[in-house]
Amino acid sequence: xxxxxxxxxxxxxxxxxxxxxxxxxxxxxxxxxxxxxxxxxxxxxxxxxxxxxxxxxxxxxxxxxxxxxxxxxxxxxxxxxxxxxxxxxxxxxxxxxxxxxxxxxxxxxxxxxxxxxxxxxxxxxxxxxxxxxxxxxx
Ligand SMILES: [Zn+2]
Numbered sequence: 001x002x003x004x005x006x007x008x009x010x011x012x013x014x015x016x017x018x019x020x021x022x023x024x025x026x027x028x029x030x031x032x033x034x035x036x037x038x039x040x041x042x043x044x045x046x047x048x049x050x051x052x053x054x055x056x057x058x059x060x061x062x063x064x065x066x067x068x069x070x071x072x073x074x075x076x077x078x079x080x081x082x083x084x085x086x087x088x089x090x091x092x093x094x095x096x097x098x099x100x101x102x103x104x105x106x107x108x109x110x111x112x113x114x115x116x117x118x119x120x121x122x123x124x125x126x127x128x129x130x131x132x133x134x135x136x137x138x
Contacts, residue, residue, distance in 0.1 A: 006061060015064040016043050016053070023064070024071040025051070041065070051075045 014027050025045035031052055032039055039055040053075070059068040067074060114126035119136035130137055 011041065011061070011065070014061070016041065016067060017064050018067045018071045018074075019059075019069055022071070024067075027065065045071075 008030055012027050012029060016024050016027060018024050023046070025043040027041050028044040028050060029042040030039055031042050040052040041055065041058065043051050043053055045051060051071070051074075053067060053071075057067050057069055057074050058065055060066040113123065115124040115128050115138060116122075117124060117131035117134060117136055117138055120131060120134040122131055122133040124130075124132055124138060128138060
C-alpha cells in the first residue's frame, strides 16, 4: 500500500468533517504520540475548543479531511471546565488607624504660684497665708 505523506502545511488549516458531513472545525496543528507512534490532529472546533483526533480516525484527506466517525465518538469527554476564579477577596472593613491620640500630659500644667493673691494679684512670699497688700486670704 502506497504511503501518502502529507506535509504539515497541507493539513493545517483544512476543514474537518465527520461521517455526517458536518464540518466540525479546522485543523490547528498536528500532535505526535512518539511512544504510540500515532499522529493526532488538533482540531479547533466551531466552539473554539481544541480537540485531538487520532490519525486512525481520518478516513480521507482531500479538500477537507473526512473522519471515519462522528466527532462526538472520537473525542473523549473533555475535563470539567475550571470554575472561574471569582472568589471575592474580602476587603478589610476598617483597619484600626495606627494613629493614637496624643495624650495631653497634664503634669506640666502650671501650678498657681504660691503666695499669689487672688484678689489683688500681689505676689506674696510663698509662706504667707494672707496678702500683705490687701489682707485677703491666700
Ligand atoms: Zn492681695
